[in-house]
Amino acid sequence: MSRNQDKLSIIPLGGVGEIGKNMFVFQYKDEIVVVDAGLKFPDEEMLGIDIVIPDYTYLIENKDKIKGLVITHGHEDHIGGVPYLLKNFSSLPIYGTKLTLGLVGNKLKEHQLSETAQLNVVNSTAKIELGKHFEIEFFHVNHSIPDATGLIIKTPEGIIVHSGDFKFDQTPVDGKVTNYQKLAELGNQNVIALLVDSTNAERPGITLSERSVGIAIDEAFRSAQQRIIVATFASNVHRLQQVIESAVKFERKVTVVGRSMINVVQIAMELGYLHVPDGVLVDIDEIDKLPGDEIVILSTGSQGEPMSALSRMARGAHRKVEVLPGDTVILAATPIPGNEKLVSKTIDLLFKCGASVTYRSVSGVHVSGHGSQEELKLMMNLVKPKHVIPIHGEYRMMRELSNIAEQVGITEEHVIKMEIGDVVEFSQGTGRITGKVPSGNVLIDGLGIGDVGNIVLRDRKLLSQDGILVVVVTLSKKDGSVLSGPDIVSRGFVYVRESEKLLEEANKVVADTLSKMNADKMSDWSSVKTNVKESLGKFLFERTRRKPMILPIIMEV
Incomplete structure (x- = not known):
């Protein structure tokens, strides 16, 4: 899509309206910075799928504009997609803290990508310049993994703050509290937008200390x-x-x-x-x-x-x-x-x-790594952003975060609720959704990346519910008469030994269909297969109230 080149664009390729596959694109003119490259695990409908990653089409189309990948922390929903991203961008510079990149490096080693990867370790107060238009400053936050950070993204259009996954833990295990001073300083710097973790927006109070x-x-x-x-x-x-x-x-x-x-x-x-x-x-x-x-x-x-x-x-x-x-x-x-x-x-x-x-x-052996409502209010009160953008949450969580923002004085029109692929453009300090880019889910099944789509998933679901019947028949090329079969092979539909009568009747339905087609001089394969599937499917549904996948195999001799 075409956009005004002098505006700052924020594009979520994942991580909004869902828990997982966090990935945000920040673009100004001909420069792009990517924040996080996560994965998510498949839901129950995604049969046989191992993991899900974002659709990288927009990044591939703008490959030459990407200046770097910045990672907030080392959880799978933020780093799990890095190996798949690097298969398209082998020379992409990656920036993150020591533990974060230690975990990334281990993943890249498993995918045999470690030798070409450009991993740049930074500390939790580092400042880096990416291209001419982006300065990224890290700040320490508390989360359920050490070395977690938020980001201050300085652009010609203004300052964007990415909270990272965070909570305010006053007694962290490693003794390192969130950098409150840095957050308070941001309150005086005219932050145009705060992207804030909404995972626990429905939970009142504060999250207990680890x-x-x-x-x-x-x-x-x-x-x-x-x-x-x-x-x-x-x-x-x-x-x-x-x-x-x-x-x-x-x-x-x-x-x-x-x-x-x-x-x-x-x-x-x-x-x-x-x-x-x-x-x-x-x-x-x-x-x-x-x-x-x-x-x-x-x-x-x-x-x-x-x-x-x-x-x-x-x-x-x-x-x-x-x-x-x-x-x-x-x-x-x-x-x-x-x-x-x-x-x-x-x-x-x-x-x-x-x-x-x-x-x-209630046993106390687990606490969340994400801030609850009072911590979300504190984050917004410290940073004092003009706009709030809920991230890292399902829609209801993001909706609740907009209510929390209103409680601290940020009006509804200044809360931008994005969907995956939305383009939010900022001009003169004001942001609005102006369009969409290619986006969605890419499914990983074994070594296959994106080769399983909705049609394959539909077939897998059908197979898992009602099984399959394979109908094998040999026809005469000369006159279309049946030379062999029909033979029916059942898998996952009925137990053959206990359903011999049903399968005999099914055989007869197929034979009658083929005879009728031969009499009507209909012999092209497509018609034969369609008629066999329709007649057999109708018969089986009437007898069993099931809809197995029917796969006719027609051979001509």
Whole structure:
């Protein structure tokens, strides 16, 4: 789309109206800066899909204008898409803090992209210039991962502030509070827009400090009689630190299971973000040699993911660890929306194994990494923006944030609620939505990027619901008569041995259809296939009230 080149444009390619795949484009004249490149996990309708990333079409079309990728922090919904982005932009400079780029570097190594990547480590007070029109200044925020930052984006049109994922934690585990001074200074600098995290906009009050989780973990350790299994987000390094500190306090050894947990622990230790006394970590093969009351197992699987370490333990399918009666399992996370059923199933299986499971949010073993209503008000009161742009939330959360903004004096017309692909243009300090760019979801299935679309998903859904019938028939090329078949193969529709009569009748329906078509001199393949599908589909629906996929295979001899 064509735009006024002298205006500042903000374009979300993800991260609005949804939780996940955060990605924002900032454009002024012929220069673009990209903030974050995340992924999100598929919903229940996306059968067989591994992950979802934003559509990069607009960036590919404007490849020569991109000056850099700036990453706010190291969570998957902000860095998970980086390897896929770099497959289109191999020389793209990437900027982020030490832990953030440590996690990015590990991803790039897995995708064999680390040798060509341009990773530029900055500290949480750094200023960088990207092109002629963008100056980016980082500021420290508290979140559920260390080294999280917000961004001050200075442009010829004015200052934009990106809050990053944040909360105001007065007693953070690492002792580093949010940079209040920098936020207060922004209040006097005529900020034209604040992009603000709306995840907890529906939650009143303030979010509890991460340090409060350490107290709850201590209590759980104190009452545990046998082994302790703690499942949490691998990236929540502060929580891992508190688990390790509790283990030391109660004289337990710690072992780590789950690929992502092992990777994060290793990277965080190497970079100095996770402090583990010598002798505390033990190999998983050593735990059978230790008494149960001297063991802590740090595991992935707090979201009930079927292939995670905890889920496999609960099913008795893990090669190294079996959940035993008397074990204490602590789920130090709350289910992400959509994962509730998976988590409940895992908890049930753990109870069946005889374990004691601590999982309710009231147990205190989890707090959110996102600010609640009073913290959102404080952020807006400190920055004093002319416009507020809700991000990082589903529509209802973004809507609630606009109500909060109104409470602190920012009127409805100065709250810009964007959808993915919207173009917000700022001119003379005023912003409005002026158009759209190509955008949407790109589905990753195995090694395939974007090769699965709505039609394939529709077919997968149909197969999962009613199965498939394959009709094989051989026709004479000379006169169109049936030489062989029809033979019907059923998968996922009915159990053949118990439905022989139904399939015999289905065979007859197909044979009658072919005979009628032959008599009417209709012999082209397209017509044959269409008529077979329609007649057989109608018969099966009348008899079973099901609509299996019907796949006719017609051969001519």
